[in-house]
Structure formats: structure tokens, C-alpha cells
Amino acid sequence: MKVVVDTDLGIAPWRQVRDQLIRLITTGALAPGTRLPSIRQLARDLALASGTVARVYRELEEDGWVYTARAKGTVVADIADRPGKAALLRAAADEYARAARELGVDPGAALDAAAAALESVQ
Amino acid sequence: MPFDNVVAVALIMGLFGLAILVPLWPGEKQGKKVLRRWGVEDPSPSDVAEAVRYLRRRRFWYPWLFLGLPLLADLAGIGNDGASLFLATLLIGALIAEVLALRSPKGARREAGLERRAVRGLVPDWGLILYAVIVAAAVVWLVVHRWWALLGVAAAVSAVTWLVILLAVRRPSTRDSAADGALRVRSARVAAGLGLAATVTLAIPEVTNLGSWLVVVAGLAGWYHLAHRSRVEAA
Numbered sequence: 001m002k003v004v005v006d007t008d009l010g011i012a013p014w015r016q017v018r019d020q021l022i023r024l025i026t027t028g029a030l031a032p033g034t035r036l037p038s039i040r041q042l043a044r045d046l047a048l049a050s051g052t053v054a055r056v057y058r059e060l061e062e063d064g065w066v067y068t069a070r071a072k073g074t075v076v077a078d079i080a081d082r083p084g085k086a087a088l089l090r091a092a093a094d095e096y097a098r099a100a101r102e103l104g105v106d107p108g109a110a111l112d113a114a115a116a117a118l119e120s121v122q
Numbered sequence: 123m124p125f126d127n128v129v130a131v132a133l134i135m136g137l138f139g140l141a142i143l144v145p146l147w148p149g150e151k152q153g154k155k156v157l158r159r160w161g162v163e164d165p166s167p168s169d170v171a172e173a174v175r176y177l178r179r180r181r182f183w184y185p186w187l188f189l190g191l192p193l194l195a196d197l198a199g200i201g202n203d204g205a206s207l208f209l210a211t212l213l214i215g216a217l218i219a220e221v222l223a224l225r226s227p228k229g230a231r232r233e234a235g236l237e238r239r240a241v242r243g244l245v246p247d248w249g250l251i252l253y254a255v256i257v258a259a260a261v262v263w264l265v266v267h268r269w270w271a272l273l274g275v276a277a278a279v280s281a282v283t284w285l286v287i288l289l290a291v292r293r294p295s296t297r298d299s300a301a302d303g304a305l306r307v308r309s310a311r312v313a314a315g316l317g318l319a320a321t322v323t324l325a326i327p328e329v330t331n332l333g334s335w336l337v338v339v340a341g342l343a344g345w346y347h348l349a350h351r352s353r354v355e356a357a
Contacts, residue, residue: 001236002299008230030236037238045234045295047226073238 001029005046011099013048018056019095025065025076026088032078036066039074139185146184148177160304160351169301176305179219187211203327209320213282216313220289227294235299239291244310245348252344253283256318259337260325269325276324283317286310307351315348 003020005013024030036042036057043053057074060066067077100110153173157165165173188211195207237243242250257280264273290309296302322341326334 002233003236004231004233006231024236034236035238037234037236041239041292042234044226044292046232047228047294 003042003046005048013046014052014056017042017046017048017053018059021056021060022065023088023092025079030076032076034076035072036074036076139189142185142188143182146181148174148181150174152177156308157301157304160308162300162304165301172296172301173305176219176223179222180215183215183218184211187214203323205323206320209316209323210279213279213286213313213316213320216286216309216316217282217289220286220293220309223293224289225294227296233295235295235302237299237303239306241287241291241310244290244307245287245314249311249314249344249348252340253314253318256337256341256344257321260321263325263334263337272324276321279317279320279324283313283320286313311348311351315345318342318348319345 001024003017005016007013009016021030021036030036037045039050039053039057042048043050046053057066057068061068061074064077065079066074069075096114097110100107100113105113150170153170154165156177157169157173162169188207191207191210191214245253257276260276261273264270264276287310290306290313293306318341322338326338329335329338
């Protein structure tokens with residue numbers, strides 16, 4: 001299980017890390033109680049500033065995805081109402097639509113890009 | 123020493139070092155072997171490339187250390203024997219390799235595993251306890267005999283050993299998490315084993331009684347079992 005940062009994507013690295021961690025938590029790949037790597041470890045592995053990873057963990061904690069335990073570090077929280085696949089897909093689509101709008105891409109081109117991406121990951 | 127003599131000695135040592143390096147230089151076969159030994163049963167080509175890079179980063183330094191350390195030991199007034207020189211070469215080679223591996227990953231795309239790394243995840247508890255007991259026994263032995271210079275060397279050996287282990291935890295991960303984890307475990311366990319062996323050979327150059335015999339046997343057995351993962355551990 002890993003997190004990837006690609007600085008060529010044009011998305012802020014902290015956002016890439018946060019989104020991937022949320023996806024892993026919501027899909028159950030990161031089970032409740034799982035200890036996340038320390039801020040320094042993740043920052044070194046991804047060649048990011050410690051402050052960037054600290055911001056990700058802080059935001060995840062504020063949104064209730066993780067909690068901090070003194071002895072264990074940052075731990076995945078137990079999410080009572082884990083969203084289903086449809087909700088997750090809708091959230092990802094919303095995120096993509098927002099990114100396409102920010103880039104000023106017309107809906108047809110955005111749909112083509114999404115279809116091409118789906119083809120490429122099959 | 124006249125300058126032309128220094129150049130001649132450096133040249134001869136350099137050529138000798140190269141002659142040692144050629145047979146030591148690892149290829150794919152050695153890369154696969156080291157990964158399989160440390161738990162990656164079916165390594166991919168990128169795993170093997172990573173393992174070869176890992177081995178080369180160490181072995182590149184061995185000839186130069188093997189030739190240079192006796193000179194440094196003479197300058198420091200410390201006697202050196204074959205076993206100590208061999209162990210010091212491997213340990214310092216590992217330290218240099220781990221320091222070099224600290225460099226941040228380059229490129230736009232970077233990956234990180236989500237497993238939390240710690241010393242206890244790399245070296246088994248029995249290895250850490252054995253290390254602490256052997257080092258404590260060696261310190262007592264050296265103090266009893268008032269071998270203060272050797273006590274300093276033993277402290278340096280422990281410092282280098284722990285640096286290698288901590289750097290194995292700390293260095294950034296490479297892309298493949300299975301190969302990355304296996305090579306970290308190898309670094310830490312081999313360093314702990316070498317540290318044990320170096321400590322007992324330094325502190326107890328001659329076995330004189332049952333106590334010293336027990337410490338030497340425990341140290342060498344610990345070295346063997348730390349540096350060679352057993353089938354029970356692999357299962």
C-alpha cells in the first residue's frame with residue numbers, strides 16, 4: 001500500500017497525499033486502528049517538507065479521519081458511516097469536475113479525458 | 123616520505139584495490155540471491171536492479187577501506203588483526219552506503235509505503251537483547267582489564283553499528299516496498315551482527331576462562347543468526 005506524489009500533475013502535493021489517504025481509509029484499505037507513518041518518514045519518502053505532511057495529518061484529524069494518540073502517533077479512526085462505492089465515485093467525480101472547471105476545459109473534452117483515463121487503467 | 127614514494131604507494135594500493143573490486147562487483151545474479159535470502163521470493167527486474175545498486179553502494183568501498191584502515195589504525199596507535207580489519211571494512215562500508223542512500227528521491231513522481239518503520243521492525247527483539255547483553259559484558263571485561271583504548275574502539279564500533287541501523291530505518295524508501303523492506307532488514311541485521319562480532323573480537327582477543335568463552339560463542343552465534351535469516355523466520 002503506497003501513496004504517490006506527482007508534481008507534474010499540477011495538483012498541490014499536500015492535496016494529492018490527503019486525497020489518497022482519504023480514499024484508502026474510505027475503501028477500508030487502511031483499517032481503523034492502523035498506525036500511519038510518522039510525519040518525518042512520509043515527508044522524507046515523498047521528498048516533501050515536514051510541514052506539508054503535518055498539514056495533511058492536521059486536516060485529516062480535523063475532519064475525523066484520523067486521531068493522534070501519544071504513544072501510537074497518528075492512527076486511522078473508526079468511521080461509523082463508511083460511504084458506499086456510489087458515494088465514493090460521486091465524490092471523486094465532483095473532485096474531477098472541479099479540477100476540469102479550474103483548468104477551463106469544456107465538458108466534452110473533460111469527458112473524453114475521463115474515458116481515456118478509464119481505458120488506460122484497465 | 124618523499125613525494126614520489128607516496129605516489130608510488132598510492133598507485134600500487136589503487137591497482138590492488140581495483141583487483142579486489144572486480145570479483146566483488148555484484149551483478150543481477152547476486153541481486154536476486156540477496157532478495158530471495160531476505161524474503162522476496164519472486165523479485166521483479168526493478169527489484170533486482172535496486173538490490174544490485176544496494177550491493178554496489180557497499181562493495182565499492184570495501185577495497186579502499188581494506189587498504190586504508192590499517193594505515194589509519196597505525197596512525198592512531200591501535201593494533202589491528204585480520205578479523206577486526208575484515209569486520210571494520212564491512213561495517214564502515216555499510217555506514218557509507220546508508221549515508222549515500224539518504225539522498226532524497228529525484229523526479230516528479232515519488233512513492234511512499236504506509237508501513238511505519240522502526241528499529242524493532244528490522245531487528246528481532248532477541249537480537250536487540252543479545253546485542254545489549256554482549257556489549258555490556260564486553261564493557262565489563264574491558265574495564266576489569268583496564269584496556270581503555272580498546273574500550274574507546276568498542277564504543278566507536280557500537281556507535282557505527284547503531285548509526286547503520288538508524289539510517290536503515292530513516293533513509294527514504296525506494297519504489298518497490300517489498301524489496302525496499304527486505305534490504306532495510308538486511309542492512310540493520312547484518313550491521314547488528316557485525317557489531318556483535320567486532321565487539322567480542324575486540325574485547326576478548328584471547329579466551330582465558332569459561333566466562334570469556336561464553337561471551338565469544340554467544341557473540342559469534344548472534345552474528346551468524348542475525349546475518350542469516352533462518353527458515354523459521356522466513357516462514
